[in-house]
Amino acid sequence: MSKPIILTGDRPTGPLHLGHYVGSLANRLRLQNDYHQFLIIADTQALTDNYDQPDRIRENILQVALDYLAVGLDPNQNTFFVQSLIPELYEMTVHFLNLVTVARLSRNPTVKEEIRQKNLEESLPAGFLIYPVSQAADILAFNADLVPVGEDQNPMIEQTNEIARAFNRIYKTPCLKEVKPLIGTVGRLVGIDGRSKMSKSAGNAILLGDSFADIKAKVQKMYTDPNHLKVSDPGTVEGHVVFSFLDVFDPNQLEVQELKDHYRRGGLGDGILKQRLTGLLEDFIAPIRQRRLEFEKDPGEVLNICRKGSEVARNRAQSTLQNIRKAMALITPS
Amino acid sequence: MSKPIILTGDRPTGPLHLGHYVGSLANRLRLQNDYHQFLIIADTQALTDNYDQPDRIRENILQVALDYLAVGLDPNQNTFFVQSLIPELYEMTVHFLNLVTVARLSRNPTVKEEIRQKNLEESLPAGFLIYPVSQAADILAFNADLVPVGEDQNPMIEQTNEIARAFNRIYKTPCLKEVKPLIGTVGRLVGIDGRSKMSKSAGNAILLGDSFADIKAKVQKMYTDPNHLKVSDPGTVEGHVVFSFLDVFDPNQLEVQELKDHYRRGGLGDGILKQRLTGLLEDFIAPIRQRRLEFEKDPGEVLNICRKGSEVARNRAQSTLQNIRKAMALITPS
Numbered sequence: 195m196s197k198p199i200i201l202t203g204d205r206p207t208g209p210l211h212l213g214h215y216v217g218s219l220a221n222r223l224r225l226q227n228d229y230h231q232f233l234i235i236a237d238t239q240a241l242t243d244n245y246d247q248p249d250r251i252r253e254n255i256l257q258v259a260l261d262y263l264a265v266g267l268d269p270n271q272n273t274f275f276v277q278s279l280i281p282e283l284y285e286m287t288v289h290f291l292n293l294v295t296v297a298r299l300s301r302n303p304t305v306k307e308e309i310r311q312k313n314l315e316e317s318l319p320a321g322f323l324i325y326p327v328s329q330a331a332d333i334l335a336f337n338a339d340l341v342p343v344g345e346d347q348n349p350m351i352e353q354t355n356e357i358a359r360a361f362n363r364i365y366k367t368p369c370l371k372e373v374k375p376l377i378g379t380v381g382r383l384v385g386i387d388g389r390s391k392m393s394k395s396a397g398n399a400i401l402l403g404d405s406f407a408d409i410k411a412k413v414q415k416m417y418t419d420p421n422h423l424k425v426s427d428p429g430t431v432e433g434h435v436v437f438s439f440l441d442v443f444d445p446n447q448l449e450v451q452e453l454k455d456h457y458r459r460g461g462l463g464d465g466i467l468k469q470r471l472t473g474l475l476e477d478f479i480a481p482i483r484q485r486r487l488e489f490e491k492d493p494g495e496v497l498n499i500c501r502k503g504s505e506v507a508r509n510r511a512q513s514t515l516q517n518i519r520k521a522m523a524l525i526t527p528s
Numbered sequence: 529m530s531k532p533i534i535l536t537g538d539r540p541t542g543p544l545h546l547g548h549y550v551g552s553l554a555n556r557l558r559l560q561n562d563y564h565q566f567l568i569i570a571d572t573q574a575l576t577d578n579y580d581q582p583d584r585i586r587e588n589i590l591q592v593a594l595d596y597l598a599v600g601l602d603p604n605q606n607t608f609f610v611q612s613l614i615p616e617l618y619e620m621t622v623h624f625l626n627l628v629t630v631a632r633l634s635r636n637p638t639v640k641e642e643i644r645q646k647n648l649e650e651s652l653p654a655g656f657l658i659y660p661v662s663q664a665a666d667i668l669a670f671n672a673d674l675v676p677v678g679e680d681q682n683p684m685i686e687q688t689n690e691i692a693r694a695f696n697r698i699y700k701t702p703c704l705k706e707v708k709p710l711i712g713t714v715g716r717l718v719g720i721d722g723r724s725k726m727s728k729s730a731g732n733a734i735l736l737g738d739s740f741a742d743i744k745a746k747v748q749k750m751y752t753d754p755n756h757l758k759v760s761d762p763g764t765v766e767g768h769v770v771f772s773f774l775d776v777f778d779p780n781q782l783e784v785q786e787l788k789d790h791y792r793r794g795g796l797g798d799g800i801l802k803q804r805l806t807g808l809l810e811d812f813i814a815p816i817r818q819r820r821l822e823f824e825k826d827p828g829e830v831l832n833i834c835r836k837g838s839e840v841a842r843n844r845a846q847s848t849l850q851n852i853r854k855a856m857a858l859i860t861p862s
Binding site: 241245248249255276282288294295296297317320322324364365497500501505519521523524527 | 571572575576579580582583585586589610612613615616618619621622623625626627628629630631633651652653654655656657658661662698699831834835838853855856857858859861862
């Protein structure tokens with residue numbers, strides 16, 4: 195593996211959607227020739243806040259892998275793997291926990307925000323508090339060079355590198371490599387309700403496997419300008435979800451600009467915009483859906499791809515763990 | 529293994545001393561015929577608050593195993609094993625962390641007390657906060673029936689059983705077995721300074737491997753009655769360390785009673801008491817020291833006993849982990 199290593203992936207909490215495509219999958223497709231991407235399907239991490247829904251997490255491993263294949267991520271160029279199949283990650287997590295204070299974890303802005311959003315203050319599971327340490331293990335285990343992040347995920351990189359530096363200093367070793375963020379490669383797509391970013395749990399997502407009927411119905415429900423009552427009324431483009439999507443998915447941005455001007459002046463109905471977007475999204479999703487249906491015929495084979503990838507990933511993690519155990523002077527089995 | 533299972537052990541932070549003998553080793557010797565004892569040399573746990581001294585922890589694995597053998601714990605009747613050689617324990621710890629809240633861990637009285645003693649409030653490593661969860665993994669991994677505890681360790685049993693019940697309830701399985709405390713079997717021995725219980729770090733310990741000269745010097749330094757200046761003075765027996773030791777190690781308790789009466793009346797010097805105790809301790813330690821010296825000749829063989837025991841322990845932990853992973857619907861490697 196002479197290509198630089200990227201570590202990235204998804205929690206298998208549901209099938210992927212257009213938000214994932216814009217936010218990360220498109221980027222991975224662009225990168226897959228020049229980088230070796232380790233794509234982690236992070237079931238263990240998903241369990242930290244879904245521990246009481248193990249079947250859902252298990253089923254979505256397949257769904258996420260299907261989505262990877264459907265969008266065109268090549269399992270020969272990338273390593274698909276399942277977090278819980280790499281036991282070395284658990285051991286690294288436990289060793290790293292000694293190098294991070296509780297105070298530091300409590301200050302992690304990402305964790306703080308998620309605690310707030312999920313109202314976990316009173317009942318915060320320890321597994322959730324420490325998940326940045328488990329994330330650091332995921333990244334450091336594979337000696338990743340780069341991790342694609344949005345701006346709000348920078349604390350994850352900082353925490354990881356703090357652990358790498360602390361470990362190398364305390365155990366007098368160069369074995370852990372600091373990782374660099376691949377910033378700005380992460381886009382955001384708003385949900386069809388216009389209220390927040392697209393997410394399955396918010397019920398505002400268009401899935402990569404959605405049928406034409408699904409797409410049509412969801413575009414129909416998109417938030418537009420609530421004051422644009424008659425076609426002749428002047429309208430507002432900002433916050434208009436259909437326009438947000440046209441910005442991303444319409445190859446003819448000149449025409450999109452003209453449509454925006456027309457909408458602002460008045461005389462352009464939402465129906466025309468929605469019809470245009472429905473067609474564009476169907477053109478975009480149809481081949482993905484088609485490939486997905488093909489792969490769905492043999493789910494065993496898809497899981498095999500994940501299992502084989504997990505063996506590759508495990509080899510790499512084992513080699514890192516060996517260095518870690520050696521530096522920590524831990525006893526050898528024989 | 530039809531005998532009931534006991535899980536107990538030591539952190540390898542130093543060689544064991546008379547306090548360990550009175551507190552746990554004597555008890556283990558009594559139990560070793562009727563129970564199968566899994567004796568954990570808890571190096572991973574020792575690292576939670578000694579993470580920057582890995583070499584010391586590593587060296588003391590051998591010291592603890594030597595002490596076990598020297599006092600007469602039979603590796604054929606008991607399973608000696610090293611915690612870090614059982615990777616299954618790391619995985620169980622991570623899964624169990626989702627079932628315990630940070631608030632619950634922070635309230636654990638044992639952890640609270642140790643945080644206070646060690647002034648860890650500001651810089652509490654996450655690994656230390658969560659060590660009760662790692663202890664629960666140690667106990668539950670081996671399906672232990674009993675854990676010998678002092679009264680102050682009861683929270684450990686409660687935490688373990690809370691995790692077992694939560695796991696069984698959430699994942700609809702009977703796979704984890706609640707453990708019972710073996711209370712009152714844990715004695716305490718005061719240190720030679722009379723100030724606190726015997727511990728190597730307090731510098732008030734008589735080691736199981738101490739030479740006659742060491743024993744003599746340490747008994748000489750024992751705290752007695754500071755107001756008992758002349759032999760003829762009446763003395764106080766309470767808090768008199770030599771008497772505390774005679775209570776434990778003198779087979780002739782009738783004579784000890786007479787000595788106490790004599791001391792209280794006046795006319796009995798500390799020198800006579802110290803001479804008596806030195807003789808008794810030498811009689812007690814000499815055969816232990818002798819066996820220790822024998823085993824020290826082949827440290828590789830002693831570590832082999834630990835490694836073989838770790839394989840036995842690992843098999844048992846693997847079988848528990850398999851049940852855990854099945855209940856959690858985690859993906860199988862193939």
